[in-house]
Amino acid sequence: MRPIPYGRQSINDEDIKAVVDVLRSDWLTQGPAIERFELGIAEYVHAEHAVAVCNATAALHLACRALGLRPGDRIWTTPNTFVASANCGLYCGAQVDFVDIDPRTYNLCPQALSRKLEQAKRESKLPKIVIPVHFAGQPCDMEAIAELAGQYSFAVIEDASHAIGAVYRDSQVGACVYSDITVFSFHPVKIITTGEGGVATTNRADRAQNMALLRTHGITRDPKRMSGQAEGPWYYQQVDLGHNYRMTDLQAALGCSQLQRANEFVARRRMLADRYDHALASMPLRTPYQKGDRR
Numbered sequence: 169m170r171p172i173p174y175g176r177q178s179i180n181d182e183d184i185k186a187v188v189d190v191l192r193s194d195w196l197t198q199g200p201a202i203e204r205f206e207l208g209i210a211e212y213v214h215a216e217h218a219v220a221v222c223n224a225t226a227a228l229h230l231a232c233r234a235l236g237l238r239p240g241d242r243i244w245t246t247p248n249t250f251v252a253s254a255n256c257g258l259y260c261g262a263q264v265d266f267v268d269i270d271p272r273t274y275n276l277c278p279q280a281l282s283r284k285l286e287q288a289k290r291e292s293k294l295p296k297i298v299i300p301v302h303f304a305g306q307p308c309d310m311e312a313i314a315e316l317a318g319q320y321s322f323a324v325i326e327d328a329s330h331a332i333g334a335v336y337r338d339s340q341v342g343a344c345v346y347s348d349i350t351v352f353s354f355h356p357v358k359i360i361t362t363g364e365g366g367v368a369t370t371n372r373a374d375r376a377q378n379m380a381l382l383r384t385h386g387i388t389r390d391p392k393r394m395s396g397q398a399e400g401p402w403y404y405q406q407v408d409l410g411h412n413y414r415m416t417d418l419q420a421a422l423g424c425s426q427l428q429r430a431n432e433f434v435a436r437r438r439m440l441a442d443r444y445d446h447a448l449a450s451m452p453l454r455t456p457y458q459k460g461d462r463r
């Protein structure tokens with residue numbers, strides 16, 4: 169008997185051609201496929217800006233940095249997630265705490281968040297960032313979370329690693345209608361894949377620029393960001409301590425090609441979920457519950 173695979177990607181001839189075309193081109197990294205992929209994602213999720221990086225863990229880290237997370241600060245996320253949703257806070261020296269889930273959706277519970285915020289306020293231990301995770305692609309109760317964000321002034325990063333193509337009320341997940349930054353993963357087990365890869369979307373140009381700077385060591389060729397004068401066309405400065413979190417053009421080209429089929433992949437997952445719902449309907453168990461105002 170074959171073991172049930174943890175995930176199985178779908179790669180077609182166009183995907184293969186897209187990667188081979190990059191292999192035959194002048195740019196394996198830092199080339200034109202990156203911007204093409206970023207524009208494609210931004211358009212697909214209706215965000216102003218998208219920053220492509222080597223994986224979603226890096227995107228979460230850069231999102232925390234762009235929102236100014238520092239040692240001594242606090243982030244809260246859900247305990248029902250992958251380790252990266254919490255580790256991004258630890259990378260910045262912040263403390264991590266968890267808000268319990270709604271047992272029906274497995275998503276962060278806004279009532280639990282509200283109670284925990286009330287108590288944290290009394291103890292002066294409010295979080296700087298809250299990271300809801302759209303578990304298995306189902307968007308969290310973003311309106312309630314955004315309302316609390318306004319009331320207690322914390323930032324919101326949506327960990328939408330499982331949720332490209334998801335819709336919450338009238339907005340595409342990634343449009344950042346209820347958050348500051350949204351993060352997607354393109355690991356092969358997610359909706360579309362680049363092998364390894366991630367993207368952060370935002371509607372704030374300054375945060376997008378900041379994440380793009382930190383993605384590539386904190387190095388800039390933009391004279392406006394430098395101290396002193398640029399000394400010729402090859403001149404650059406490191407203006408912050410960044411990372412090498414770049415995505416390659418091979419990955420970005422695969423991502424552009426995969427993005428063409430994103431809706432198809434989402435439709436297939438929904439079809440499979442329906443199949444399980446029906447096949448298991450008479451069993452003494454509860455299949456995942458989906459709220460009516462989101463997909």
Ligand SMILES: *Cc1c(COP(=O)(O)O)cnc(C)c1O
Binds near residue numbers: 224250327
């Ligand atoms: C997969 C996943 C990540 C990390 O994604 P990588 O691209 O593998 O770094 C983060 N959060 C959640 C919820 C995930 O499922």
